[in-house]
Amino acid sequence: MGFTTASPIQAQAIPLVRRGQDVIGQAQTGTGKTAAFGIPLIEKIDSTKRNPQGLVIAPTRELAVQVANELNNIGKYKHIHAMAVYGGEDIGRQIRGLKKHPQIITATPGRLLDHINRKTIHLDQVHTVILDEADEMLNMGFIDDIKKILNQVPTERQTLLFSATMPPAIRNLADQFMKNPDEVKIKAKTLTVDRIDQHFVELKERQKFEVFLRLIDIQSPERAIVFGRTKRRVDELASGLRRLGYKARGLHGDLTQAKRDQVMDDFKNHRVAILVATDVAARGLDISDVSHVYNFDMPQDPESYVHRIGRTGRAGKRGEAITFVITSEKQHLFMIEKTIKKKIERMPIPSQEDAADARRQETTEELLKVLNRGTNSNYRELAEKLLEEHDAVDIIAAALKQLTNEPELRKVKLTDEKPLQSKSFQGRRRRAPRHPRQQHHKGGRPQQRRHHSQPRAKKQ
Structure with a gap:
């Protein structure tokens, strides 16, 4: 797969996961955490068993699909199959896919609970559960769904939790469902790519x-x-x-x-x-x-x-x-x-003239590319006629103006969005959950939130 050197999260987490310990990993997307839990997970999977043995819970369908793809790449030569399960796709199609007996399920919480209730997914043989981007699932109101799912998985299991931040509700979740977890933390300075x-x-x-x-x-x-x-x-x-x-x-x-x-x-x-x-x-x-x-x-x-x-x-x-x-x-x-x-x-606001110069230059380069391709014979007669009646420089200038998207032709009206408020921002900096039952308030005073209601937050 092109891996040559372990990333920090991989180097620290893989040995702990291989020993069977519960692990809390504080790391951002893009740090290599999928392989950090995926490589030792693939090593533990028994390809002869017919029910899921590994379960990855993710906040969004895109992440569930991405994780399943990477696990399938890692497990290809062991004939390990991972399947993504998420809302927004026909459930009948997913049920047909589950009949092929994937060893690993990557899922969003709501659709996974739907399958559990329909008895189309059985978790009784799951030995490893991974909560990926746990803080985002908290923000999207999935915390209660996660608790319901974890109560369906055998208590004798390995639980891995990965999160960019560690708000109190995530700590409480770890205390409730994990056994003496080891912690791996990738410091913030490694989160922003130097390039x-x-x-x-x-x-x-x-x-x-x-x-x-x-x-x-x-x-x-x-x-x-x-x-x-x-x-x-x-x-x-x-x-x-x-x-x-x-x-x-x-x-x-x-x-x-x-x-x-x-x-x-x-x-x-x-x-x-x-x-x-x-x-x-x-x-x-x-x-x-x-x-x-x-x-x-x-x-x-x-x-x-x-x-x-x-x-x-x-x-x-x-x-x-x-x-x-x-x-x-x-x-x-x-x-x-x-x-x-x-x-x-x-960065200073770029001037209208700088932008216009850039557009004109790009248009000129595009025109030269067409000229150099030499496939303009159908237009030669028309061009010769124009040259008989107009100056060549005027014709080219008119062509460039027509091809260039000039500012006076670019009137688009957007609806204004209110700027972020400092109080709201600082509240989110603590990553307090959006779900009203999960709110944590300072000094016991309720905090009014301007963001989407719970159902919209889950959908977006």
Whole structure:
């Protein structure tokens, strides 16, 4: 698979997992934790047994699919099969897949409980349970579902828990369902990839779209992910970009699984250059050559920032991450810098003229490519006629203007999103769970939350 050196989480966790101990791993996405639990899990699986022996619980369908794919790659030569089970896909199709007796199930909590209740998944032979991105499952309101699932698994088992942060509710979960777990913690300084150039642009909400257009015109990203805070933002931004001729698609929790798969296939195969996504929709995306990440809206917390920018700067390449910051959100930026232990450099708002020059230059280069291909014979007669009536320089200038997307033609209106509030941000910095029964309040006073209600948070 190309692994040559163990990552820190792998080097520390694999020996403990192989000894059969329960393990708490504090590590971010992109640190190699799937192999950290996947390699010793594959070693323990008996390929002759017909019921699942390993269970991985993940917050999103994308992560469940990604983990299943990686486990199948690791287990290929032992003939170990992992299957992803998640909501949004026809349950009948999943039941047919389960009849092929996968040894490992990777699942989102809700759909897994559905299968358990239907008795289409039996957990009585499961000897290893992995909770992946536990804090995100807490934030999405899955904590009660996880407890129900763990109560269905044999008590004589190995339990592994991986989480970027350790809020009290996750600690309580570990105390309740794990036996003397060993802890492996990857320090925050290793979470931000050194190969990512990080900048922020301070601006007003109404400036965001035009400034973003200027940036992508100047930077010409090969492949970019743009993060928006809400599904409405994602839809409007993706639609506006397409109207202006950019190859963009949106990804959020309201899309059907078939639509999500199509969007990801288009993005991975370079039919789409700009993917606009919400945080939850982008969890677990396995894309190795993203050149730029744009935080069109500020992330809800520092951990989300790390997740977002970790999509670029992979496979030995440099990456670029640019965050739009409204003045009232500066405190959030300071919290991010404190978490990643690095100063994010300010970038001035690029000028309209710089962007126009970049567009004109790109158009000129595209025109020269067509000229050099020499397949223009069908247009020669028309060109000769134009030259009889007009100056050659005027004709070329008109052609370049027509091909260049000039600013006056780029009017797109986005609905304003309210900036993050400092109180709300600091509350999320402690990663308090969204589920009302799981809230932890300071001084016993209830805290009003402005974010989505529980059902929407689970869906997104």
